Amino acid sequence: MLGRILGLCFRLALWLLLALAALILLYRFVPVPSTLMLGRWLVLKPVERDWVPLDQISPHLVRAVIASEDQRFCSHGGVDWVELNKVLENEDGPSRGASTLTMQTAKNVFLWPGRSYIRKGMEIPLAIAIDLAWSKPRVIEVYLNIAEWGDGLFGAEAAAQRYFRKSAARLTPAEAARLAGALPNPLLRNPAKPNRALQSAAGRSLRQLRQLGSLGDCALPG
Template sequence: MTHYLNRTIKSGLFLAVAFAAITALLVLALRWIDPPSSAVILTWELSSDRKARQQWRSLENISPNLQMAVIAAEDQKFSRHHGFDFASLQKALAENRKRTRGASTITQQTAKNLFLWNGRSYLRKGLEAWFTLLMETLWSKRRILEVYLNIIEFGEGVYGAEAAAQAHFGTTARHLSASQAGLLAAVLPNPIQMSASRPSPYVRSRASAIHRQVQQLGGRRYLQAM
């Protein structure tokens, strides 16, 4: 019995170390290699039997207006935290224990969308935390933001800044105006029910609030300090 228990412990430790090493190497490689897709995009394509709209763009080819809009909307402490915003998480839990999305940082959202699946299991949250730590350790903030902006959903089958700019405004990610960027960021909580190109009064109001928050954060000076 003791021998069997020791073997089980050793096997478990080996698997844990192997998983940690493999995932760390994967995340390290993606510091330089642009991921061709993401777990969330592949899941959508398999479930819908359609090809998602997505075109990779470097951060330099994504308007600073959109970069700042998503930071203002989703994670205003992005440049300062190390992957987790515990103060926002505590606030979200206090307000509504079932609604914690607002406490998810851009790094956490990127980890989930790139590597994992939708759901609320402890296993998925644990893996999300692990990949978040790896990304914050091995990637720059600019790389995290770049990957995020290329895989985030902006509408049904529309992923990433370039596809969103074309689908909603007939322009490119590089030429998005502050107004267009605000509308795109405003729909991120629910891009299926809300539309940037056909904005409801709520989306317009939220976009205006995002614009004010961008100004409070310092606008493009915020990006230069990252």
């Protein structure tokens, strides 16, 4: 009996891994939903999202998000081991600071929100697999199309239209910095009416962009 149970568990795990691999490969080419979006659809809550290709998103937003969230995005393989080790040594547990954009994409597409070692442990192999299967521009394209910027509001295009009444392609550096600064707390930070915390985050993002120059070039469309 124990052998049959273990065999069943092994087969289920194998099928799950194959399904994840198939989805990662499929998501190289098709618009991707997030688990938050799927959850809202499941309970019949509205979702506002307009998927746009990366060449229809302002390079200012690409660079601002990388500057704010993951400055080593172009050099790591999906996981920033230096930052992750620092956080794992922190007795308070995992935090957003250790999550690369690839790890956040893995979480948003395949996992659940919240902080735990279990979820972080699942993020790591998923992020490595995504980095191997997708290009850097594809990671950013997916991330910017599923990021949450308000209650039921997902993706750069929908956020740009709501907050600035323009397309994501026409965002200015200041507007892009506000959107990037809102990501750590999108339900409480309104890019159209920035509070003090958002103004500070946006200003920091703009300073980092000026200092780092070509930061994020690997993620721009060819």
